[in-house]
Amino acid sequence: MECVEKMYTMEKSLISIIVPVYNAGRFLKTCLESLVVQSYRNIEIVVINDGSTDNSEQICSEMKKADPRISYYYQQNQGVSAARNHGIQTARGEYIIFVDADDCIKENAVEQLYEALKNTDADGACCGYVVDGSIERGNDTEGLKFLREQYGNKVDSQTMIQSIVCIEPQKSISGYAVRNIYKAEILNQKNIRFDSKIKIAEDYKFILNYLAYTKTIAIVPEELYIYRTNEFSTTAHYIPTIHEDMNAVNQWMRTDLAEIIGEQLENYSEVASNTYRLFVQNLCLQGTTYTLRERIKLAYKTKREVGYRTLLHKAVRNMNNAKNTRIAFTAFCMELEWLFIILYSIKQKTINI
DSSP states (O other): OHHHHHHHHHHSOOEEEEEEESSOTTTHHHHHHHHHTOSSOOEEEEEEEESOOSSHHHHHHHHHHHOTTEEEEEEOSOOHHHHHHHHHHHOOOSEEEEOOTTOEEOTTHHHHHHHHHHHHTOSEEEEEEEEESSSOOOOSHHHHHHHHHHHTTEEEHHHHHHHHHOOOTTTOOOOOSTTEEEEHHHHHHTTOOOOTTOSSSHHHHHHHHHHHTOSEEEEEEEEEEEEEOOTTOGGGSOOTTHHHHHHHHHHHIIIIIHHHHTSOOTTHHHHHHHHHHHHHHHTTSTTOOSOHHHHHHHHHHHHHHHTHHHHHHHHHHHOOSOHHHHHHHHHHHTTOHHHHHHHHHHHHTOTTO
């Protein structure tokens, strides 16, 4: 058996699976167990402990003893982007996959991603994901199937970029760093890393940056990645930096990304308008520091300062689908933020704050 394993690892490329960990004791063992049983055997599992204070280190230590393919590193708490970057620097594999510590993957996930990339001679591969948890969130399986039907087993990277910035549900691809396989050579040659200065949309910026330096991406519509949401999810609560971070990424898209790919994004007005919608919704979430009156005043102030009014009108003209989002954009075009905020605050049970 050991001889067969050695022959396998000699024939197959080494793939590094990077797992950033921060106080993930509830889910970490399940995550790592899903990695060590992968049908693709020639892997290294790079665990970066980002200053956890729970039992994450103990779990990693126990799993590492049971499987030498697990390597463990500790760093002072710097955030998920810094932890992933640490993983990239440490990884020895020809290819890299990211898996979050509270998620897991199906037994054949690594093998399918690798085979899709190799069989199509692509620069990466993207698989579907399924959402497991209590927070209402869809996935992009329909978007992946649409790409597969339109373009076959792989798509050119510019098409993939336009699909990620698209906000129409049936055609949109989520900008997640997980559930993809990357070439380590491209990441290192182009110095593609996660932006540790932002806390929101860092995945989005990373994947777009990678795609900008590639030619084609293989499509695997099967839902091989299991994305777990829970009551501690940051997207369920008020995030103070959400607009600052997302607007910074938008400006990067307009300048740096456009320069790299040689053209402006077709859907930029929709992307920017969606940032405004998410900002307004965020003001109403649990944990908000603003009164109802302050939320309304801040929404109109931000709209004026950033120039969202023009972008919203253009987005409404361009959109063909995404009914709920179009309704929100239309309401904002009619200066009805005050009504939107009142209704959304009632839904979030923050109306009396």
